[in-house]
Amino acid sequence: MLTAIKKDGTWITLPEKMPANLLMQWRRSGKYYCPSCKSEMSIKAGEVRIPHFAHKNNHSCHASSEPESAYHLSGKRKLFQWFLSHDYQVELEAYLPDIKKRADILATVGGIRYAIEFQCSTIPEIEFIDRTEAYRSMGIKPIWILAANCLKRKNKHEFQLSDFQWLFVTGSYQHPFLWMFCPESNQLSALKNLTPFSPRTVFAELTTAPLKFLSPHKLIPRKCSRFPFLPAWRQKRKNWCLHVVKNARRGDPFLKGLYLHRLAAATIPVEIGIPVKGMLLIKTAAVEWQAWIYMDVFGKKRPGEMIYMKDVIRHFRNHARTGKIKFRTLPLLHDKSAEYPLRQHLLLLENMGYIMKVAEGEFTVEKRMSVPSNSEEGQMLEETFYHEHKLMIEKGNIQYNEG
Numbered sequence: 001m002l003t004a005i006k007k008d009g010t011w012i013t014l015p016e017k018m019p020a021n022l023l024m025q026w027r028r029s030g031k032y033y034c035p036s037c038k039s040e041m042s043i044k045a046g047e048v049r050i051p052h053f054a055h056k057n058n059h060s061c062h063a064s065s066e067p068e069s070a071y072h073l074s075g076k077r078k079l080f081q082w083f084l085s086h087d088y089q090v091e092l093e094a095y096l097p098d099i100k101k102r103a104d105i106l107a108t109v110g111g112i113r114y115a116i117e118f119q120c121s122t123i124p125e126i127e128f129i130d131r132t133e134a135y136r137s138m139g140i141k142p143i144w145i146l147a148a149n150c151l152k153r154k155n156k157h158e159f160q161l162s163d164f165q166w167l168f169v170t171g172s173y174q175h176p177f178l179w180m181f182c183p184e185s186n187q188l189s190a191l192k193n194l195t196p197f198s199p200r201t202v203f204a205e206l207t208t209a210p211l212k213f214l215s216p217h218k219l220i221p222r223k224c225s226r227f228p229f230l231p232a233w234r235q236k237r238k239n240w241c242l243h244v245v246k247n248a249r250r251g252d253p254f255l256k257g258l259y260l261h262r263l264a265a266a267t268i269p270v271e272i273g274i275p276v277k278g279m280l281l282i283k284t285a286a287v288e289w290q291a292w293i294y295m296d297v298f299g300k301k302r303p304g305e306m307i308y309m310k311d312v313i314r315h316f317r318n319h320a321r322t323g324k325i326k327f328r329t330l331p332l333l334h335d336k337s338a339e340y341p342l343r344q345h346l347l348l349l350e351n352m353g354y355i356m357k358v359a360e361g362e363f364t365v366e367k368r369m370s371v372p373s374n375s376e377e378g379q380m381l382e383e384t385f386y387h388e389h390k391l392m393i394e395k396g397n398i399q400y401n402e403g
Helices: 020-028 070-085 125-137 230-247 253-260 286-296 309-321 340-351 375-396
Strands: 003-005 011-013 040-044 052-055 089-096 101-109 112-119 141-147 158-160 176-182 187-196 201-210 306-308 355-359 362-365
Touching: 020 040, 070 089, 070 101, 070 112, 070 141, 070 176, 101 125, 125 141, 201 230, 230 286, 230 375, 253 286, 286 309, 286 340, 306 309, 309 340, 340 355, 340 375
Parallel strands: 112 141, 141 176
Antiparallel strands: 003 011, 040 052, 089 101, 101 112, 158 201, 176 187, 187 201, 306 362, 355 362
8 A cells, every 4th residue: 555544644645765764754753554444554665665555463454455566556656646647636545435445546537536446466356346336336437457467468469358357348339448557668558449259369459658648538549440350350260160179178068069060160151250249248259159040040041931030039048048158247338238249240141141131030041151061162162251241341340430
């Protein structure tokens, strides 16, 4: 902690650096207490450690997040100074007794109160949600900022996000992003245009800017006017189809389903595994959940036969109930039906001419998806498919500019 209170109730914030003589002076000037649990605290400082307060005894404080890393202490101090430099009403390590929570930073911007949490370590999902809902119960908008050194980047547009990191996604379903901050470079980053391929792999754009060039009042990353990931997505899909069998656990229900429908992962129809709007709602890889719909519905229908939306949704829900299709927890976004990306998938197939809408929730099959007999044929079909539909797929995924 960087703040404490003295016996007379005065709030104290430690300076960023404390030479030995200043440290001695502070230690002699009186006792310091935790603002939340009121137990006595001591000052910890040295040549390596950032000056901070710590409970004297191994005290269990419900508002404390000790121990804190130097990265975390430095980060929340710099974010606090950033808000302060723009003349906003701001408190460092503000304790909220009504909910028994201590926000890293409490700021009022444009008449709205914000609780800013700079998170450097993994906490249980239930705790993340509990803190989020507690702030909201007081009319405070929570802003969770992920430590930049937690991000795993595989290449320019491919990243790895854990279940915990997905909790940080904010904005809207039309413009989802997550914030990151690095106190070492003093830069704030936004990971946006989030297009998940699988539970952990996501294609995204990373934009970074120094805090001094940003204003808290206008802190929304620019929306995207393009979808640059399709070539990388296609390659990822090819690799996934070729290697999923090698990495699958024994008795994998998806591979079993393919086998029962006389399909092989390497020769799944090219129309399966297409990026669509709202995919971040579904944790299961797009190839898998779209393949289940194909096996349950599309693969059994011939041109001229009917497909009913209620049947597609029923199969989708059944797979969710049995755990074959899983969803993401996104507590910072407003609730949206998990069937939204499913409907977008059907809309894309309609636009491509595979199905035709004849009434609300009713479609006729116009043409069947092609199942290649071998990988070479699959490659040819894939190239033809994306040559014909590339622009449509890209346009369909620029959801982030549509509000």
